[in-house]
Amino acid sequence: MKEIFLNISGIIGKCVIPRNMLDKFYLDYGCFFIHSREKYDFCACVTKDIGKNIKKENSSFVTRLNNRCYISDSELIFWGRHVLEKEFYLEEFRKYFIALISWILHRDKNMILLHASAIEVCGKCILFAGNSNCGKTSIAMNMIKNGATYISNDLTFLYIEDNKVMVLGVPQKITMDKKTYDYCDINYVVEQDINRIYINPSNQFKIKVSAELNAIVLLSKDVKRNDALLERVNFNEAVARLISKIIHSYKWGFKPYCRDYGYFSVLNRVMKCIEKKVLIYYMIWGKNHFVNYNIIMKQIVENEGRI
Template identity: 30%
Template structure:
């Protein structure tokens, strides 16, 4: 299977319809054969967050102030699964707990563990956004929680646009361009715990330069649909909260990355009437606007 532009060899069958024909940057193995020495080397940790009704913990053999070659890691979803790996290696181990099964393993591995792993390994930088293609060019939707990002992404998919990412967009630099990487061919327009959503047939197969960012702002249902280019520091201010995993030791490098990205990619504020009946108008307006960007 291929997710996040990575070919993954696994000793467990994922109960998902995942792409085998998309472009790849990396290869990774997922194995149940956890080496005992990794378990023994884990000495410290903390609760990293609560998500999807679960408590999630993060462990290593030292205070969390960086990621080094050979450093052991453990990501634990309480009562469900633990993932182990060593820094610089391309194999992740898993250990199912009493409430774990293949479905839950698939969800946590794909949706939450891999973005964290790729960030720690400094392979991708992730943006919290929905992303689709318009005329073959990736555009990213940015919005606060419950701000319409998933609704907009869902509508574009249903109009035949290619899905790039439902929620987390991996990015990297190639030939001085900031590339968007397809995440996985599932979309979750609703908020059901531990569920990737519905399968999307029209999923991106290659890495393409990000064309534009659209910051969605809800307005009265009778208001006009309008666009305004965001410039200067406000661009940074809008995107920074949607830059995932801003770990302290990575912060200087990642702030530079984001600054360079925003120096080359335009950001637009689009006022979206809060009326589902007008989504078609919004879709048409964004498509027309995107096609006019040079």
């Protein structure tokens, strides 16, 4: 076992994980690694058994891989015979680890988690949101290969700081299928299995964890069209689509034994600040990478002022 400490926006965590998970864990969360600390806010642990801890045994549940999992508002424990299997990290550990992190960041830092990607280009942070398979990864990678800084690919936290909307990225390794990789016309070092391609962003492009949010782009795709459409929309038109991209930790089956800490009041405050401070766009992107990139640069980065 290896003992790892993280600092995620001032939340200190201790993780005790098998050494064979270390490389995967570093790829996803290495930007948060710190030296050991005596005090920490949460603990995540993977072990073969928990001895005679009846309380945790009785409060645990059986996972898809037939392990057992105990999760509370500050602790995550996996144990069982299958915690060392290859698929354990992606199929179980990472999912519930993010659920725990999202809960703690909401509770202690008033953050909300979105299913969205984020990049920064020319000092402006743009968040791409939309339904699954709408092209969040494709558009983000298109921007990155042209010099943008990577913040997050799939999971992005929003919060308010000094009356500004801020993003906190979780710069996990980027996952896509081969068709998407080929379509993006990129040439990075990858790992590959039967169905998926994984890109480790470390040492391949610029990474940033946090930035002030300047624009939100709600995406749709039509890969048969040669042009791209990008237009401003007002907050009232966009809010329902934006809220539908919020991921609550309940989504993963994490129901902490504690109060909800004013979830909707936090959400309301973040949304009101977005309405005042952030430009919102609707985009239909097409098959021409240059056109997609160029329209974002011209209409959002170069021509639009901040509110």
